[in-house]
Amino acid sequence: MTAVDLLTFGEALLSLRTAAPIVTGGALTPHLAGAEANVAVGVARLGHRAAFAGRVSADELGEFLLRQLRAEGVRLEHVVRDPDRPAGLMFLERRTADLTRVTYQRAGSAGSAVSVEDLRPALGAGARVLHLTGITAALSDGAREATRWAAETAARAGTLVCLDVNHRTKLWSRDAARAALAGIVGHASVVVASADELDLVGAPGADEPAVVAELLDRGVSTVLVKLGGDGARAYTREGVRHAAAVPVTAVDTVGAGDAFTAGYLSGHLDGLDLAGRLRRAVTLGAFAVGGNGDWESLPRRDELSLLNDVQPGSTLR
Numbered sequence: 001m002t003a004v005d006l007l008t009f010g011e012a013l014l015s016l017r018t019a020a021p022i023v024t025g026g027a028l029t030p031h032l033a034g035a036e037a038n039v040a041v042g043v044a045r046l047g048h049r050a051a052f053a054g055r056v057s058a059d060e061l062g063e064f065l066l067r068q069l070r071a072e073g074v075r076l077e078h079v080v081r082d083p084d085r086p087a088g089l090m091f092l093e094r095r096t097a098d099l100t101r102v103t104y105q106r107a108g109s110a111g112s113a114v115s116v117e118d119l120r121p122a123l124g125a126g127a128r129v130l131h132l133t134g135i136t137a138a139l140s141d142g143a144r145e146a147t148r149w150a151a152e153t154a155a156r157a158g159t160l161v162c163l164d165v166n167h168r169t170k171l172w173s174r175d176a177a178r179a180a181l182a183g184i185v186g187h188a189s190v191v192v193a194s195a196d197e198l199d200l201v202g203a204p205g206a207d208e209p210a211v212v213a214e215l216l217d218r219g220v221s222t223v224l225v226k227l228g229g230d231g232a233r234a235y236t237r238e239g240v241r242h243a244a245a246v247p248v249t250a251v252d253t254v255g256a257g258d259a260f261t262a263g264y265l266s267g268h269l270d271g272l273d274l275a276g277r278l279r280r281a282v283t284l285g286a287f288a289v290g291g292n293g294d295w296e297s298l299p300r301r302d303e304l305s306l307l308n309d310v311q312p313g314s315t316l317r
Helices: 035-045 060-071 116-125 134-139 141-156 174-185 208-217 256-269 274-289
Strands: 004-009 013-018 029-033 050-057 079-082 089-096 099-105 127-133 160-164 190-194 222-226 232-236 239-243
Touching: 004 035, 004 116, 004 256, 013 060, 029 035, 029 060, 035 050, 035 060, 035 127, 035 134, 035 256, 050 060, 050 116, 060 079, 116 127, 116 141, 127 134, 127 141, 127 256, 134 141, 134 174, 141 160, 141 174, 160 174, 160 256, 190 256, 208 222, 208 232, 222 256, 222 274, 232 274, 239 274, 256 274
Parallel strands: 004 050, 004 127, 013 089, 050 079, 127 160, 160 190, 190 222
Antiparallel strands: 013 029, 089 099, 222 232, 232 239
């Protein structure tokens, strides 16, 4: 495989979604999910060469996940099929219009068994950007070591390393996350976090300015703080820049953070300045929350301007 624009790895999940409570027998529909897969799809839809690596179960569920990624143009040459471990599952129920509840079944999954040896060929092939998340590091000791090794190896090769903290309380505690991420964040050029996650890559209890200053001193070039409906802040050594959210009717917020990251990295790959990268990031975030699914509503490149000056209920004729 020739060098790609973006390489990411982690656990591609089978998401079983329902709009009704599971306990009452709400119908479940299968979807591809997983933070790294979402970013790969978002970047690929914008015309970049994106690759996903890692382990996927060697059964029909694993084939479903690969089929979805393949259909979106994501390269899969370095995916390992695991005959001994199942696909990770995520049950997602829309409990009310304002509350979504997630249940995981991912202990011992194929994705959690990703190892350094699984990733050597993908890293060796080269990439302009390596995207990592704290989710993969939370899955197992081996996955945590693979994440740290990949960050170190990519940074040494001159690849831009992006780390999205993406803390999941159902996977590990804040203290465990902070301890593990300390060995990874030092290799990152871009760090992404929501405001309540930021101290996981800094001193416990530290406020935002203190964590940002620490990260910039450690060599991080850009710290992105996701603010949901308030947009985002980007810190660099030159100062701080704010981008307002793109106004849109929120339908489904799951996957919005991954869409934001995909937009930012796409802007980096296209050589946009910081303001342009942020605009694309918040634009993809708006597309994500404006439709159902983790990634299904993300735009193609020719659709990036669709939300410009759109009025509620607009129809393009």
